[in-house]
Amino acid sequence: MKTSTLIKRFTPYYKKYTGVMVMDLFCAALTTICEMVLPLILRHITNVGMRDLSLLTVRTIVNIGILYFALRVVDGLASYYMAYTGHVMGAAIETDMREDAFAHLQKLSDNYFNNTKVGQIMSRITSDLFDVTEFAHHCPEEFFIAFLKAVVSFVILARINLLLTCIIFILIPVMAVSCTYFNLQVRKAFKLQRNHIGELNARIEDSLLGNKVVRAFANEEVELEKFNRDNHEFLKIKRQTYKYMAAFQNTIRMFDGLMYVVVIVAGGIFMIKGLIEPADLVAYTLYVTTLLATIRRIIEFAEQFQRGMTGIERFMELMDANVDIFDEEGAxxxxxxxxxxxxxxxxxxxxxxxxxxxxxxxxxxxxxxxxxxxxxxxxxxxxxxxxxxxxxxxxxxxxxxxxxxxxxxxxxxxxxxVGVVQQDVYLFSGSVYENIAYGRPGASREEVVQAAKLAGAHEFIEELKDGYDTYVGERGVKLSGGQKQRISIARVFLKAxxxxxxxxxxxxxxxxxxxxxxxxxxxxxxxxxxxxxxxxxxxxxxxxxxxxxxxxxxxxxxxxxxxxxxxxxxxxxxxxxxxxxxxxxxxxxxxxxxxxxx
The missing domain is CATH 3.40.50.300 (P-loop containing nucleotide triphosphate hydrolases)
Structure with a gap:
């Protein structure tokens, strides 16, 4: 799916948290302002000191220090809000998406589950959505901060020296275009990685659920060989991912160095020719450093961005699975x-x-x-x-x-x-009581016991270690086939x-x-x-x-x-x-x- 399509479909999840998002972006703006003030303060002190040192009094310096400390306090409070409330918002969006995914799974027909591995489904609603938490919080925040810093930096730098600023900003789109190829390759690698971890989960689930068959045929080595093959294939995919990530990072560092070369060479020549003051060049260098740090942060965020987009894409693929069985209009x-x-x-x-x-x-x-x-x-x-x-x-x-x-x-x-009793009885991991009560949620304990009596299960249940509160194990492995079947019949008796x-x-x-x-x-x-x-x-x-x-x-x-x-x-x-x-x-x-x- 296209990135724009995924973002468009993901954006409605922010609706419930509009107030939190607005406050988060406001705090992001505060932290940006606090960070951008320091070069201006240093430029002001340096320029005044070079013109007339007597104009710099202790009181003036202390007042500037108090002002800057107050700004750092504001910055700290804003950063705390972003780090705590912002992350909680991301986790809440992840929770909402997981609820929607699980609700959608309940609507899908047997045909979907017959053709989809449970390990893949588990991967889509668990690990794939973990990255969405960071994406949901940081994506709007990081891009907003980058935009703000780029605009403020351009305005301030242009006032210092327009020509040098234009040279610097021309290099930015060139850097972005150069990084696009590697960015796309990283996205593909992450998608492949997510698909394969789903296959690996399916392999583990299949082997563990069939562990008795594995041991009965003494095929532990066979299972180990199959697992190792899939595991090393996963390593191969991750190696490819890191290859593109390394190339991506190296491209960033090269352009980073190139920008500093431009500032040093062009700035030095402009200073010699009297086109820029020494104090302005210092402030200019600090702003360029801030700008480069922002660009580097955004580009490094690209890895997290691609992880988030991959998780969203796999989530959307699940949500796009057709619901074949549904209530018709007018049902x-x-x-x-x-x-x-x-x-x-x-x-x-x-x-x-x-x-x-x-x-x-x-x-x-x-x-x-x-x-x-x-x-x-x-x-x-x-x-x-x-x-x-x-x-x-x-x-x-x-x-x-x-x-x-x-x-x-x-x-x-x-x-x-309609009540169904099948040959392959499925009991949920829990107590005997919970499995019978599943037939009619909210039934009283007396009704559950009566259903068990009708099913001929009451006597053997009473003989269990904890009676109706006995833990049956995963899929009811602690009970015999006949016992499981009678519990399933009791469940249907309760359903009536x-x-x-x-x-x-x-x-x-x-x-x-x-x-x-x-x-x-x-x-x-x-x-x-x-x-x-x-x-x-x-x-x-x-x-x-x-x-x-x-x-x-x-x-x-x-x-x-x-x-x-x-x-x-x-x-x-x-x-x-x-x-x-x-x-x-x-x-x-x-x-x-x-x-x-x-």
Missing amino acids: VPLENVEGGITFRHVSFEYPDDQTPVLSDIDLTIHPGEKVALVGPSGGGKTTLLNLIPRFYDPTEGEILLDGQNIRMVTLESLRSS PKVLLLDEATAALDNESEHLVSESLDKLAAGRTTLTIAHRLTTIHGADRILVLSGNRIVEEGNHEALMKQKGIYYQLYVSANVLEKSASKGDSFPEVKCANE
């Missing part, structure tokens, strides 16, 4: 949900690969009905469930809940009416949705845990519209209706007895599953079984 809250679901000619394909997953699905599910979804892997079962709470939107067709198009109801009310989606909720459990969790799920499903994806067909005998998905369509429909009589795909799946279970129970090797859709 209304769902009320008095009964749980009737209708699919009308629904088709779906993932945006990134455009492979058809569902094709022309027509389906009506009555309130309170128990529907099971079965079929070969990849048939679209999970996708069909994900369309109901609008984790994705259909490519074609529409889905109705109690006769209302779900795209015309608010997301909050829709998802509040009218529609329940069970996506292979017992697939990863042992027989005992599966039995306990199945009992909890039966209680949870009572009186609710329930769609179940089951890996064991024996668990869905009691379903009101079974749908068989294959080839992206519903190819069979009916209860267990009816489908077994048809001797179609469901029959083949059921017979194959029984053969596998019997072989497994006897300890035999699995026989070769053909897929039902072959």
Whole structure:
């Protein structure tokens, strides 16, 4: 993105802090005035002393000293305000941006997270925004001070000697043009550096979260090798960054020296010819030193500027990520949900690969009905469930809940009416109580305990070290699969949705845990519209209706007895599953079984 575009989009973040910014710039002006006064004082004392030393009295010198000390006190107070309040303003803007980024992430669909590494996202909302704090504070401040000093210096220097001043100021744009190339290269290097640190974060996260798999396969050396490769690539990028920064700094120093050469040579010649007084040349040199220090400070600030712009650019890239799922104009809250679901000619394909997953699905599910979804892997079962709470939107067709198009109801009310229990249970880092209460924030402790009892989780929770206050560890690593699943079911009990989606909720459990969790799920499903994806067909005998998905369509429909009589795909799946279970129970090797859709 262009720098001007980024600044234009970043500027609105100053709106809340206009008063602080104005005061900060006023203090910057005070510090500038205090700094610019010293050469004038020295020039005045030197000129008076050279003309008539008797005119300089002790009282005059003391008064000048008192005046200058008062100015330094003002300078100190102004500098304190800039250093403290100014930095706090920068941190507040960083905080606002991070809040906006996180809020935007909550609106993004599964498609975005499927295609973006978590490490990259973390980098964009943490380390990338750290540099924005300094940028937000120093950028307007530094440029304002530089502008002020340049204008004041030009006016004062021009009054001393216009020709010499013009020579000096002609060199400034030449310096700026010469530094532009290296400045742009530094910007590119910082962008590359930020991207790679995101990749490095993703690599570390992937390895640490999968540490059990790493150790199970004794692949520590493999992970170390991959990390070292990425780490040294990061070093290579930083080396390139420092190369351009060194060239940038060297260019500044060369022009710095050139300006002093011009002042010494041209100023000395002008003094010999009587075009400038010795005291004026001293004051002139001091002002040039101040001007050069300001230019050097601005150019050195360019590194911080580019870091800030890189952080802002990566922030804007995140904010520009399309929100695919949102409340349509005129969307209304769902009320008095009964749980009737209708699919009308629904088709779906993932945006990134455009492979058809569902094709022309027509389906009506009555309130309170128990529907099971079965079929070969990849048939679209999970996708069909994900369309109901609008984790994705259909490519074609529409889905109705109690006769209302779900795209015309608010997301909050829709998802509040739908409960999801998945095979891969996610527990947040915190206590058992906090994880259950997540189902309905603000629920009382009695309600949380009651939900746990309904889910068959109360007894094992009470046996934990700290009961409901037991820390479950990251992703619930301190609990067994069955325990985690029952806590997730308790969470849904507390939510009390009218529609329940069970996506292979017992697939990863042992027989005992599966039995306990199945009992909890039966209680949870009572009186609710329930769609179940089951890996064991024996668990869905009691379903009101079974749908068989294959080839992206519903190819069979009916209860267990009816489908077994048809001797179609469901029959083949059921017979194959029984053969596998019997072989497994006897300890035999699995026989070769053909897929039902072959």
